Amino acid sequence: MAxxxxxxxxxSIRHLRKEYPNVTPLRDVSVEIxxxxxxxxxxxxxxxxxxxxxxxxxxxxxxxxxITVDGVIATDKKCKVNLVRKKMGMVFQSFNLFAxxxxxxxxxxxxxxxxxxxxxxxxxRGMELLRTIGLGDKALAYPDELSGGQKQRAAIAxxxxxxxxxxxxxxxxxxxxxxxxxxxxxVIRSLAMQGMTMMIVTHEMKFARDVSTRIFYMDxxxxxxxxxxxxxxxxxxxxxxxxxxxxxxxxxxxxxxxxFDFPAFTTQLEEFGRRQQLSQxxxxxxxxxxxxxxxxxxxxxxxxxxxxxxSLDAEYSERENLAQMRxxxxxxxxxxxxxxxxxxxxxxxxxxxxTEHMFSNGVNHFIISI
Amino acid sequence: MVLQxxxxxxxxxxxxxxxLWGCKSGETEKITSIEQLNNPAYTIGVPExxxxxxxxxxxxxxxxxxxxxxxxxxxxxxxxxxxDGFVYDRVMMEFxxxxxxxxxxxxxxNLGESMDVAVGISPKSRIDNLKxxxxxxxxxxxxxxxxxxxxxxxVSRAEGTMPEIPAPQMPDCKLxxxxxxxxxxxxxxxxxxxxxxxxxxxxxxxxxxxxxVEIKIYDYDGIIAAAQAGDxxxxxxxxxxxxxxxxxxxxxDCVYPSVTAVMVRSQQGSGTEAGKIYETxxxxxxxxxxxxxxxxxxxxxxxxxxxxxxxxxxxxxEREKKVDFADSHYDSAMVLLVRDAGGxxxxxxxxxxxxxxxxxxxxxxGRWRLILQGLGITILISVFSGIFGLCLGxxxxxxxxxxxxxxxxxxxxxxxxxxGMPIVVFLMILYYGIFGSVDISEIxxxxxxxxxxxxxxxxxxxxxxxxxxxxxxxxxxLAMGYxxxxxxxxxxxxQAAINFIPVLKGEFISMVKMTSVVGYIAVQDLTKVxxxxxxxxxxxxxxxxxxxxxxxxxxxxxxxxLSFAERKASPKRNKRRIKGVCM
Numbered sequence: 027m028a029x030x031x032x033x034x035x036x037x038s039i040r041h042l043r044k045e046y047p048n049v050t051p052l053r054d055v056s057v058e059i060x061x062x063x064x065x066x067x068x069x070x071x072x073x074x075x076x077x078x079x080x081x082x083x084x085x086x087x088x089x090x091x092x093i094t095v096d097g098v099i100a101t102d103k104k105c106k107v108n109l110v111r112k113k114m115g116m117v118f119q120s121f122n123l124f125a126x127x128x129x130x131x132x133x134x135x136x137x138x139x140x141x142x143x144x145x146x147x148x149x150x151r152g153m154e155l156l157r158t159i160g161l162g163d164k165a166l167a168y169p170d171e172l173s174g175g176q177k178q179r180a181a182i183a184x185x186x187x188x189x190x191x192x193x194x195x196x197x198x199x200x201x202x203x204x205x206x207x208x209x210x211x212x213v214i215r216s217l218a219m220q221g222m223t224m225m226i227v228t229h230e231m232k233f234a235r236d237v238s239t240r241i242f243y244m245d246x247x248x249x250x251x252x253x254x255x256x257x258x259x260x261x262x263x264x265x266x267x268x269x270x271x272x273x274x275x276x277x278x279x280x281x282x283x284x285x286f287d288f289p290a291f292t293t294q295l296e297e298f299g300r301r302q303q304l305s306q307x308x309x310x311x312x313x314x315x316x317x318x319x320x321x322x323x324x325x326x327x328x329x330x331x332x333x334x335x336x337s338l339d340a341e342y343s344e345r346e347n348l349a350q351m352r353x354x355x356x357x358x359x360x361x362x363x364x365x366x367x368x369x370x371x372x373x374x375x376x377x378x379x380x381t382e383h384m385f386s387n388g389v390n391h392f393i394i395s396i
Numbered sequence: 397m398v399l400q401x402x403x404x405x406x407x408x409x410x411x412x413x414x415x416l417w418g419c420k421s422g423e424t425e426k427i428t429s430i431e432q433l434n435n436p437a438y439t440i441g442v443p444e445x446x447x448x449x450x451x452x453x454x455x456x457x458x459x460x461x462x463x464x465x466x467x468x469x470x471x472x473x474x475x476x477x478x479x480d481g482f483v484y485d486r487v488m489m490e491f492x493x494x495x496x497x498x499x500x501x502x503x504x505x506n507l508g509e510s511m512d513v514a515v516g517i518s519p520k521s522r523i524d525n526l527k528x529x530x531x532x533x534x535x536x537x538x539x540x541x542x543x544x545x546x547x548x549x550x551v552s553r554a555e556g557t558m559p560e561i562p563a564p565q566m567p568d569c570k571l572x573x574x575x576x577x578x579x580x581x582x583x584x585x586x587x588x589x590x591x592x593x594x595x596x597x598x599x600x601x602x603x604x605x606x607x608x609v610e611i612k613i614y615d616y617d618g619i620i621a622a623a624q625a626g627d628x629x630x631x632x633x634x635x636x637x638x639x640x641x642x643x644x645x646x647x648x649d650c651v652y653p654s655v656t657a658v659m660v661r662s663q664q665g666s667g668t669e670a671g672k673i674y675e676t677x678x679x680x681x682x683x684x685x686x687x688x689x690x691x692x693x694x695x696x697x698x699x700x701x702x703x704x705x706x707x708x709x710x711x712x713x714e715r716e717k718k719v720d721f722a723d724s725h726y727d728s729a730m731v732l733l734v735r736d737a738g739g740x741x742x743x744x745x746x747x748x749x750x751x752x753x754x755x756x757x758x759x760x761x762g763r764w765r766l767i768l769q770g771l772g773i774t775i776l777i778s779v780f781s782g783i784f785g786l787c788l789g790x791x792x793x794x795x796x797x798x799x800x801x802x803x804x805x806x807x808x809x810x811x812x813x814x815x816g817m818p819i820v821v822f823l824m825i826l827y828y829g830i831f832g833s834v835d836i837s838e839i840x841x842x843x844x845x846x847x848x849x850x851x852x853x854x855x856x857x858x859x860x861x862x863x864x865x866x867x868x869x870x871x872x873x874l875a876m877g878y879x880x881x882x883x884x885x886x887x888x889x890x891q892a893a894i895n896f897i898p899v900l901k902g903e904f905i906s907m908v909k910m911t912s913v914v915g916y917i918a919v920q921d922l923t924k925v926x927x928x929x930x931x932x933x934x935x936x937x938x939x940x941x942x943x944x945x946x947x948x949x950x951x952x953x954x955x956x957x958l959s960f961a962e963r964k965a966s967p968k969r970n971k972r973r974i975k976g977v978c979m
Contacts, residue, residue: 083875112877122872126891130974136876139886145976166972181872188876 175206520626625832770925785850861896
């Protein structure tokens, strides 16, 4: 059983860690990637997505951990890295075509030098690939004579020509004009349909959702959530995933106590709202919600019940044009406006779309959608 | 606008001031005695290190001194009015005037006492007791009258013919002698052959010593250092045995005493345009020739005049040329004289003058061969230094790219040191210092020096060229499975080459021009050869222009060759087709 599992997994990563003198982009990553999987790696910038990819093909030396590629331990000191890399293609954000060679030569070089093909074979294979991606007439052009999208397609063809077991895409469309993103994505999509194993770091959420069989949400130097596209995009289990998927902008305040500087927070909230281009009405409603809930209900209650460990997230989803004030606090289950409609309750009701109260694991969540 | 006007005004004012200053210095009174020159208002030229310098410091301390390393530059400076006086060996100055140096005369009185000319002995010579041997030889030659005879032939009668001195068949040792090659009649080039009093002395001494002779050519400022370092065993270059020099090397007994005289500008040309016209032979007894009595020139003149009268003048082609030259400036009587002798003179005007210059620079004595030799050496040094420098530079560049810190550091320091040192200084350190006691060809030293120098510069260019190749491309190559060295040679270096070749081209051409300093280490390259020719023709303009033109041509040919390589390296200029593929 274990053998079968091993033979299926093309890349296996155990406790991978990468440290730089100042930052640690990868803290601890352990994951298996199987043949035929299309994995999209999503997540905010600077959370180690690219570093993970670059560590896998050893462009960056991992500080710790073991990477096994097709049964070969790539992180082993004696391992011939260049042989391991032959099994993995890589497509870069900045294309990285060889500037002194024509497009067809770019595609031929590796085949001739590394796969031992004759120039004719390499040429024929290269032309075949170029024609399938619609660049047959650019074979004799130099990279700087091509548009960004054409360059990236050529770079993909160069990678495919090496017949790798897996292709790693490092943000393949991030350096492109929006008009050119489509042509590159459609090439990647057709590769996926041919059953190519791929790992794609991308910010194109819709594409990731459509093309992938598996999604890694990366945050804080680890794979924060790993699941099917459906799981990750529809029912994210974890908080950060949700914030990221819904493209939320969040203002977070915690440890709110009686000494809380409310006027300063009001200003903070206003700035946050302005930055997210909220309407004046929305900003006002958020300020009002904070005032009514915190000042009228929670803080007086906290005075009676002792420390309630109150925190507040002011969230805004641009996609849905929805602002939410999410209060969480300890203590027993407590609905701020549960004890009948008072003035505050009416005010809140008047300006909110809906309110929701949940109590789980000893923590109250009270959410006001605006 | 205002600023521009102001600048323009200032510029005009500055030029005006310079012009006035120039005029003032041109209108100094005529100098007739040495004591007149002992005045801060006057600038006198002194040869570096020799008797002239010694005497000038001793007897003309108040005048402003300007040091010259070669006599010919001193002559040119005074004839162009940049100096008020030039202190030098009387005999040599007379020869210079006889060779056509114009606008100058020699003051009658000698400056100071006479001084010994002696053979300089290297303290590092590998010949035992060389000093005693030289002294024995000199004593014998003196006793047999050889030295007097030589002086008479070379100096007094200026015959300029070298007697047959058989070289030893089975030499016991090798004798390396330094001389100048630019001082008539002691050591100078007749065509491509070195000849003169000192050269005869060298051969005679070599024969006496039963030694194989090798002669090396130095400037006066390099010759002492060469002897000190042991590059040569002794110096025979009519060298004055001054106190200063005795501190560095030893000297033999006196070969002959030399006297120092002062050359000043003659006032011809400051009056009427053509100066005084000499109509008869008796006019020669005017002031102009008064300065020349008592040396060689009067004898030469007597000989010439006598020959003219008798109608059977046997002067050399060279001398004819020189008298000819004198003709257009000096006197009509000379014209008559030369017409009698040669028949064809009367050359005036710019183009005729140019033709004369061409003749004396190239044709006379087959000097073009000397130029060709010099050119060959310049090209040899340039090309080999270019090739070796490039290889060495590549190595250096690789050193600086290694992961090892100390190695990087070494490379960086090496490059800094070489770049921070004038190439002349570096060459001299190599020649007199590092290779001082090694028997090594000076051309090889020059090639080594320039290779290292070129390596330092080219390594920097390669390094920046390599750094400008975007890193992503090497990552892409590595990711494809290329090894590090494959990546470097297949992807990075070809692109770096496209970047650095144009800059390197310029650096190489400037190196070709920099090779003109190799004269300092006794290499006779194009520049040195032109010096040698100038020392014979006493002409500044033409040989220098010719040299410049030749350098220009060489530089351009080499640029063209490198541009060809550049086109080869740059793929986009080539026709677009894929090699080895049926499309």
